[in-house]
Amino acid sequence: MPSARRNAVDSAGFGDNDLIGRILLRDDRNAFAELVRRHQSQLRASLRKMTGGNIELSDDIAQETFILAWRNIRSFRYEAKFSTWLYRIAFNAWQSEVRKKHELAMDDENLPEPETVSSESERTGIQRDLARAMDGLTDGERNAILQCYYNDLSHEEAAYVLGLPLGTVKTNILKAKEKMRAKLGAYAPGRDTGQGVAA
Amino acid sequence: MNIIKDPVDELLKADATSYRDQHIDDAGFTLRVIDDLPAGSRISPAIRFAVPFGFTLMAAIVVALFAGGDNFMVDAVMDIATSNMSKSAFAFVAIVGIMMVVSVVAANDY
Numbered sequence: 001m002p003s004a005r006r007n008a009v010d011s012a013g014f015g016d017n018d019l020i021g022r023i024l025l026r027d028d029r030n031a032f033a034e035l036v037r038r039h040q041s042q043l044r045a046s047l048r049k050m051t052g053g054n055i056e057l058s059d060d061i062a063q064e065t066f067i068l069a070w071r072n073i074r075s076f077r078y079e080a081k082f083s084t085w086l087y088r089i090a091f092n093a094w095q096s097e098v099r100k101k102h103e104l105a106m107d108d109e110n111l112p113e114p115e116t117v118s119s120e121s122e123r124t125g126i127q128r129d130l131a132r133a134m135d136g137l138t139d140g141e142r143n144a145i146l147q148c149y150y151n152d153l154s155h156e157e158a159a160y161v162l163g164l165p166l167g168t169v170k171t172n173i174l175k176a177k178e179k180m181r182a183k184l185g186a187y188a189p190g191r192d193t194g195q196g197v198a199a
Numbered sequence: 200m201n202i203i204k205d206p207v208d209e210l211l212k213a214d215a216t217s218y219r220d221q222h223i224d225d226a227g228f229t230l231r232v233i234d235d236l237p238a239g240s241r242i243s244p245a246i247r248f249a250v251p252f253g254f255t256l257m258a259a260i261v262v263a264l265f266a267g268g269d270n271f272m273v274d275a276v277m278d279i280a281t282s283n284m285s286k287s288a289f290a291f292v293a294i295v296g297i298m299m300v301v302s303v304v305a306a307n308d309y
Binding site: 036041177 | 215237
């Protein structure tokens, strides 16, 4: 599994935890602004992936995530990295957004078409096939893949973010990869596509 | 030794790496977040829970003293069961309502 990312440290040598300390002591908005600047790109990219490329919606959820983080920073227990905690808040915010939309529409047909980051034509063949393979996954499987690969979290961190038992996350990853393997058979080693990966 | 890597794993890792390498420009995002932050100092979750809980408890004691002491709860439940909205019943409903609101607020805390 991908290794955990190091705690972000800015040029002045302040780590995330130092900045959180300043917020807790003095309600320091500048320190919080630095945290937002530091994590906005990762979080917005992650949400864009989660929302299927809906830029407006993902930025709204990212903004809501940071505001929730500010409101609840006193409940941050340092048991996870700040970025992982943010992913957890963002995932919960995304889930409540999905629930709201389902309550309004009751089916996916009435959901607005997302403004996508990149069109099909801008993607490479592999990326397109990968995206299609991921479309065939259940929500739980897709979420596990997104957290573990695209957000670079360990299984344990993904379980924390998704609020699921560790075993469920591992099972979802295995099932997802099995399904994707079936769909992406053309990229398997030994096939004459030039795309196979074997060492 | 020849190790066959999982092609799906390799594809996902490669795609995830290119995805993580992209940088989304701030373009005023941080400013918008800071502008939208709630004003004033925030109250810790423990205090946020303790204050209404404390007031509710005090109110319950006061109501219990004025509405028949030991029999307050029994009287209130009996009155509610017989649709008699006495002072005890009203106070009991109010206290339960406040406790429920406090619980919801505490439960929504991340």
